[in-house]
Amino acid sequence: MSAMQTAIPLRPGDTVATVAPSSALEDDQRLQEGLAVLRGWGLCPLEQNVSARRWGHLAGTDQERFSDLCHEAPLLACARGGWGSARLLERSIRWKPGWLLGFSDITSLLWSRLKAGLAGGIHGPLLTTLGAEPAWSQERLRQLLFGETPPALKGEPRGGGQTTGPLIAANLTVASHLLGSDHVPELQGAILILEDVGEAPYRIDRMLTHWRLCGALQQLGGIGFGQFEGCDRNLDDLLTTTLEAVLDERTADLNIPVVKNLPVGHICGNAALPMGQLACLDGNLGSLSLVA
Known part of the structure; x- marks a missing residue:
């Protein structure tokens, strides 16, 4: 596996799409806290209502959750983990250049995207955990998204x-x-x-x-x-x-x-x-x- 080119760094004013590919959200407040961190960096989250979606234990039907991955925003930020993202790999995902953020169940999407040859996947905080992250962790994520090199x-x-x-x-x-x-x-x-x-x-x-x-x-x-x-x-x-x-x-x-x-x-x-x-x-x- 050769080194991959870095994704284009984000800039203030870039949009963010909330992606809910896994379990249904349980806490909209934590989601909003995570979005507030991104707004503090000058990013512009899209107006969405993923918290209201339910399909069994999942955050919507497979089609609804798959559609989240089709947003044109430079950053796709996953709301939470749990289970469900691997179900979306049964369909053909047309990965676009940009950034995808998440961890835990989002491993499925991060791995699939990397296998497809795209840089820009970040194994890191979810939107529902980002607000509670310590300052150093939030800053590390900001550095990666904006093209800076974080410390070891x-x-x-x-x-x-x-x-x-x-x-x-x-x-x-x-x-x-x-x-x-x-x-x-x-x-x-x-x-x-x-x-x-x-x-x-x-x-x-x-x-x-x-x-x-x-x-x-x-x-x-x-x-x-x-x-x-x-x-x-x-x-x-x-x-x-x-x-x-x-x-x-x-x-x-x-x-x-x-x-x-x-x-x-x-x-x-x-x-x-x-x-x-x-x-x-x-x-x-x-x-x-x-x-x-």
Whole structure:
């Protein structure tokens, strides 16, 4: 996978379309708080009413949610995650140049878009989480959208030296269900950053084992683990395998840089990561930096 060109930076006055491709919204106030952050940067969100849409547990029918992806706005900002975006991949999406922002269930769209060869995907805060993000995280997202280079991220060094490669981020559960589909970007030599929420350690083990059996982990140039919120307990107290032990053991023989505890995932302080951009992962220093 070669380096991808950066999307055209946003400018004050550019429009923003709210995209609700997944679960129905539960809190319109949080959505409005996120839109207010974008307005503070000089961006102009379109007048929409995605909060009112319902189709079962989803934010509208597949057609309604698919139509969100057809907006001409330079930034498509996803409202929330949950489940549902992968259903839209059953249709042919004509991805347009520009930016797509989101994480968690939005992994499906970010990966599909990257596989189609488009830069501008950002694994980062949703509109319903952006307002609660700390100042440094909001500023990092603004820098990426407006063409500036944010500072390096720090995590826990786990060794393996240093590598440079295209950056790919994902929710582990969502990405695991894309393996074997036509929506998986090139993993050879890539730096993969994984996060998850609410999965017991044995389930994390099961998913990483699936990646190993597919040969996917063995292709990577480096791997970073973000936050695995609520993933440190097994359902059965008699099972004592810890999350830390699973992450260490499943990557110990890869002989690539590994960094843990990066500020990425279902936490307040979810650092934005540009999909496909060249990055450097240093397993000895525990850092992840973008290559300008």
